[in-house]
Amino acid sequence: MKPKTSALTIAAIAIVLSYLLILAIQQYPTIYRRHVDPNSETEKLPYQTYLATFLLFTFDELVKGNFTGTILKLKELNQTYVPTSLKYIFERFRQLLNELTLKLDDTDSQLDYAEHLIYSGREDDAINPLKVAGYNLAESNITYSQLKSSAEEFTKSFMLPRTQFFQKIDSIQNLIENMYIRLQALLERIEFQKNLEETYLEIQVYPENVWVGSTITVEGKLYTRTQPLTQKNVILYFDGQKISETRTSSNGLFNYTIKVPYTYKPKANIIAKYLPVEDDSNKYKPTTSNTVQISLLYITPKVEAKVLGKPLPGKHFTLEGKVYAERILPYNQIKVSWLTSSITTQLENGTFKLTLKVPETISDGKYILKAEAPPSKIFAPTSTTLYVNVQRIPINLTL
The missing domain is CATH 2.60.40.1930 (Macroglobulin (MG2) domain)
Structure with a gap:
């Protein structure tokens, strides 16, 4: 019996020692005791659920084209506590996302401006903003690739849901591609409009010195090199804001009375635009009139x-x-x-x-x-x- 008892004892001791060894090497959550300096303890990660939700929402704002909102969110993100050992990874990811947002914001503005010029009959002036948009998109593609590479280490280091993150990042690529498509469409529109018939729009405004809240009369003429354009819609603008719309007569003339808004500034600009629609858009170029500046009268107490x-x-x-x-x-x-x-x-x-x-x-x-x-x-x-x-x-x- 003794040899058997001795073997069981040795086995029991071996099991206990193995268990103690496992306990010795097992990692436990860091517990900050009151008498311990927290700076000497292991740094904790930011709260993952909060960080994930915050960033996924920020991605959504970017994809929707809310560039200003995205930039504000990234500034807010900069206040997040990050362990020293992970600051470079965190800041690299944030900076790349911020840089990409700024580039796409400027690209969107350049495309908007170019579109405005093209549909005002100023195709040549639209070339430069389209070039800037093209450069921005090329740089955005490079930054996007860097962001995607950075996201691998970022999601791993902060234990964030990789699948959800990369779905959102892929949607940014779709945003860039849509901007490329819009850029190409505007370039094609410039080429198309070169073959359309030129139109001309002239206006006169009286009186040119007017009290705010009173009225002015805008007279004008819409024509091509060969004929007046009849029964066409002309849009009137007061200081950049669309204020009314009128229609040309049988000889291409129009006459319209506008109530001056209560705008308290010394000067205001009046212009008119002809933007061809339907079949006319395939025949005539859009055009913008000369600018007439009027003086506004008001009392400043x-x-x-x-x-x-x-x-x-x-x-x-x-x-x-x-x-x-x-x-x-x-x-x-x-x-x-x-x-x-x-x-x-x-x-x-x-x-x-x-x-x-x-x-x-x-x-x-x-x-x-x-x-x-x-x-x-x-x-x-x-x-x-x-x-x-x-x-x-x-x-x-x-x-």
Whole structure:
């Protein structure tokens, strides 16, 4: 019996030793004890679910063409905690995605601008933005390849879902390809329009000095080298914004009255465009008229304000002022903005007076106070800004 017992004992000891050896080499989650410096412990990864969700959403914004939103998200991503050992991988991936977004954003803008020029009859001017778009797309392809390569190490290092990530990254390639297709279509449109018949559009505007809110008349003529173009739609623009549409008569002439918007600026440009549609788009070139600049007339009131007393923390001070103009004001209120709040106060014969409080916990310094009068028909908005000096009274202690 003894040899048998001895063998069982040895086997039991061997099992226990093996178990202890396994326990010794097994990795356990890092536990930060209160008396341990966290900097001396193993650095943890960012929360994977949050990071994955955030990046997948950012990819979606990029693919939808929301380039501004994507750039803002990438700036926010830069605030994420990352272990020192993984910072290069993280920052490399973020920078490549940011660089690609900026390139695609500029490409989209260049294509939009070129399309606007082409359909305004300015094919030659559209060549340069199309060249820039082409260069951008070539560089975007290189950056995309680098991003895809970087994503392999990025997803592995941060234990992110590779399949989902690469589905989103592949959709970026589709975005680039669609931009290439759009670029090619615009180049083909330029070639096509070279064979179309030239059109010409001339306009006159009167009066050229006009009060905002009143009317102007736009007269013009649409024609080719050989004939007037009759019963064609002409689009009218006020300072870059489409304002109306009219139609040419039997001799290619048109006459249209426009109400001037309440735009408070000294000058505004009026132009007209002819954009052929349906069968005409295969026969006539689009064209843009000459630009007529008009002068806008309006009244800009004056706002004056001053602070009475010394603004002290926890105390009140008085603001008084007046609003005046060459004509009777059409309103009897003015808005005053102070720190984080604003208040509307009444005007009495154009003057105002109100009491404002300085927060008790405010720091010494200069703070902005703004008094604003609203726009109203021919009266432009106006305002004045004061810098309120808040300063505590020094305490002199004599022993």
